[in-house]
Amino acid sequence: MDEQTLKNQLEETTSLAEEAYIYAFPMLENLKTMDRIAGPKAPSKTQRRFNTLLSNTKLLGPEFKKIVAPNNDTVYSSSWLDLSHEPLVLSVPDIPDQRYYVFQLVNLYNHNFGYAGSRTTGTSKGSFLIAGYDWSGPTPESIKKVFRSETRFVFLCGRTLIDGPGDVENVRAIQKGYILEPLSRYLGAPLTEDPPDPVFPAYDAEKASSPEFISYLNFIIGNAFIHPDDQPLIDQLAKIGVGPGKPFSSQDLSGEMQEAIRKGIVAATEKIRNKAREMGMKVNGWNTLADSHGPREIMGKKPLINAVGAAIGLYGNDKEEANNYSCSTDTDGKPVDGSVDRYILRFEKDNRPPVKAFWSITLYEPPLMLMAENPIQRYSIGDRTRDLQYGDDGSLTLFVQHESPGPGKEPNWLPCPAGPFVLALRNYWPDVKRFPLFVPPGIQRVEKE
Structure with missing residues (x-):
């Protein structure tokens, strides 16, 4: 093979590997979660059996x-x-x-x-x-x-x-x-012994970010229906060893081919990361990724968006089921920080989340995005919170701060840590007609006395 032909082949391999990794990424994330919860090496105290609710x-x-x-x-x-x-x-x-x-x-x-x-x-x-x-x-x-x-x-x-x-x-x-x-x-058949749990490849993070990700992909699509919309891509990816149930080992490839696939993985990872940064609607400091999860009819045509959805969080709902926002900056664009400032959120009477189920605001502490300990053990606040106090004009003001805003205001208090935090506004079963008109209020900084 002459030098130019080899160069063209390696460039094509990198391009195909990039496509393959974007397509495979949501599947890899699901396999990782399945293995951690139901795999044979899952901790015995938390290991779950398949088909058991x-x-x-x-x-x-x-x-x-x-x-x-x-x-x-x-x-x-x-x-x-x-x-x-x-x-x-x-x-x-x-x-x-x-x-x-x-x-x-x-x-x-x-x-x-x-x-x-x-x-x-x-x-x-x-x-x-x-x-x-x-x-x-x-x-x-x-x-x-x-x-x-x-x-x-x-x-x-x-x-x-x-x-x-x-x-x-x-x-x-x-x-x-x-x-x-x-x-x-x-249907009433006599009880029989449950079938054994399935055998599937254990997830390994290093393997999943190497050319060996193709072996994971082949296993998954070997246990799946290949939709007609996906078949042309699968046919193209056959050039780098992709195929339903097909054995794959990167050791069968030359060092140059392995490196070309690695370059594709790096490019795909960067593309997913960049798309996650630019995606979503931003309003009053709030960001929503309402279109990052959904059915095949939507996500099947958007492999990069599907990958972004898996990257920011698996098992997000269709926006018709729950339409959520997150915010980490105040109305001045400054990162919120409970050690520096106090904040309020004011919902006017005619601008509360229009939902048929309920809405809530949960506070998380970055970078792990877990709930933060607080003295009143309140981790979320919303329309079901008892004893919420409304203004004479029907408005609702919530206090987000580290210290108590005072006994008279504590029913409306969402405690935050003495440091950075993130708010998540969840809207369950949003009203199809009215929700598109809803604009969440910005987080307003209040000077400390």
Whole structure:
């Protein structure tokens, strides 16, 4: 091979590797999470079995450090699913008092492919069938809705609204009615031993950021339906060893080819990072990444945006389910810092988040983006906070500061650390017509006396 031909080949390899890594990145992040939670080397105290729904009844607080920016509004019911044996059925009870709940289904492509809950299917009892891409059996008449996954592995994430410690028993009763079981068991077949947990490659961060990421990608797409929209890309990537279930070892490549793939990974990583910085709508210091998660119909055509969504946080909701904002600067563009200033957030009567479920503001301490300890153990504040005080004109002023604003104002106080912080405004089930007109108020700095 002459020098120019080799140069052209290496340049093409780098370009293809960049495309491949952007496409693969959300899958790698999902594999990492699945391995940490349900893999054979997961800590025994926290290891989860596939196809087994586990619920917690405690709101997450500063002690929870497994994922970044957890919410402080709902309790979780979740499971990793393996759909290779047969479909699974999720059954939910009648949800009293129109309480908000949702079960979100996310495949390894990082696409939200289904929702069961208050917004989409209502609060009456029902059973939902979750099937793999290759299942072709009949649907029982009692099934309310069928969700079909393009990948063998799925993350099922349930959230149930809890209104403080006094509401725990009510939520516990609801969670007892959440049932996840194989279709055969749902139909009354005799109980049999559950199939063994699946075997999948253990996630290794060094491997995932090297040419060996292709072996992970091949495993995942080998256990998935290749959508017609993706097939041309998969065909192109075959030049660097990509293929469903295809064995791959970088040791079979020349040193020059390995280096060309590494260059593609670096370029892809930089592209994801840069896109994350420029994405989103910014208003009054708040930033929203409402279009960073969604179904295939949207995300399948935007591989770079899909990668950004996985980079900033897996399992984000469709914007129709929850439309969220984050803010770390005041109205003057200065980073907020509880050791330096005090702050207020003032919602006018006609400018509070227009939602059908609820809204809340949670405070996090960077860089880990975890909740911060505080003397009144309040980690979020919102429309469900008890004893909130409203102005005579109907406005709502919230105090965000390290020290107490005084006994008369403490119901509206969201404590912050003596240092930098970030606010997250979560809006569950936003009103489709009115929410696009909502503009969150800026964080106003108040001079210390």
